[in-house]
Amino acid sequence: MQNISSGGYTFTLTGGEEDFNVSLSLKQSATGIIRLNMKLQSDEPRTPGTMELTWKLPVIDVFASWHPGFYRNKRLRVDWENGFRSKATSSAPVCVLYGFQGNNKMTFAFSDALNPVELKAGIHEETSNFLCSVKLFQDQSSPIQSYEATLHIDTRDIPYEESLADVQRWWSTMPGYEPSPVPDTAKLPMYATWYSFHQQLSAEAVERQCEMAKALGCEAVIVDDGWQTADNARGYAYCGDWDVFEGKIHDMRAHVDRVHEIGMKFLLWYSV
Known part of the structure; x- marks a missing residue:
């Protein structure tokens, strides 16, 4: 288990340490965007086991939630429900919690939009916190020797469609994620x-x-x-x-x- 804190949030990573050297690092911009980078490294190719990155958000002025697979159901989830899964051919690894006026409370996204990942933001009723998480390597995968990914968290008080647009722009800067040309x-x-x-x-x-x-x-x-x-x-x-x-x-x-x-x-x- 590893913990790292920034901007009033504590991030906990569990799993993977028995097979990989795991490191976490944080950067926070002046505007309030947090980027948590995780790196896995091994001396030889290994098949990774399930890993989970978790953190909490107080349930204050959060009216609804959104992710690409919600369709019309934007209700708040609870922590014992399943999260939503994303991979190259289905959905995208981004989730938004927003207020009654459509203001962003927290937008979080993951840089790995190709491999299967599970995102979740569910209310833990006893503490009135959202338990947020990104779960990796739940499916059988090929052995790897290294892996690197970044968690993006935006808590700016802006319209949530603007925080989503910034996620899209962030993804588009990554190698292999550049938008396809439009004929x-x-x-x-x-x-x-x-x-x-x-x-x-x-x-x-x-x-x-x-x-x-x-x-x-x-x-x-x-x-x-x-x-x-x-x-x-x-x-x-x-x-x-x-x-x-x-x-x-x-x-x-x-x-x-x-x-x-x-x-x-x-x-x-x-x-x-």
């Missing part, structure tokens, strides 16, 4: 087949719609769900490698060519 076509009107066809589409029908959409100013089409299956139940466990269902699009190459002749770019929808 010019993506900034122009686009036709999506879902709203006309749902899963019941055909190459001929899509091409007719493209002709009309192009005349109205659309520069691209996204062929949505249905091109890969005859099923209309919207299930995806059986999709495998997402092969074209020839009962709807007999010749994908020819279909794409015809859309290009109309003057539109062509995209296919996938469920990740």
Whole structure:
């Protein structure tokens, strides 16, 4: 176990010390942003066990919480509930606790947005504190010799959307996290087949719609769900490698060519 304190918060890291040399360091800006850096180092590759970084926040003027997977449910959680998980293909490691006026009380984010991590902010009723945590290496992983990550904590009294925007900017400075370039076509009107066809589409029908959409100013089409299956139940466990269902699009190459002749770019929808 290791403890380190800054800005009135004490951070505790448990686990990992039996296999790795673990070090923690803190930086706090004049504006109130805390960055806690953790480093793991071993003399040989080892499979890490579960590690957890924890700290507390008093339940004062906290009205709701948010993270990318909350959808419409922004209620406050309790400490015995599960946290939310983030990885490269699902959600993102950031959580916000905010006040009634939408003011940020605490935004915390983790630099590792690729590997599975679990974040949590739950009320411990006996002490009226949020127990906040970031849990690492719960899933089986390959042996590693080193690992480094940073916890970002923002307690500035600003609109919480601004603290989230700063997290996005912070992530975008990291190698490999730079925002992808946006093609010019993506900034122009686009036709999506879902709203006309749902899963019941055909190459001929899509091409007719493209002709009309192009005349109205659309520069691209996204062929949505249905091109890969005859099923209309919207299930995806059986999709495998997402092969074209020839009962709807007999010749994908020819279909794409015809859309290009109309003057539109062509995209296919996938469920990740």
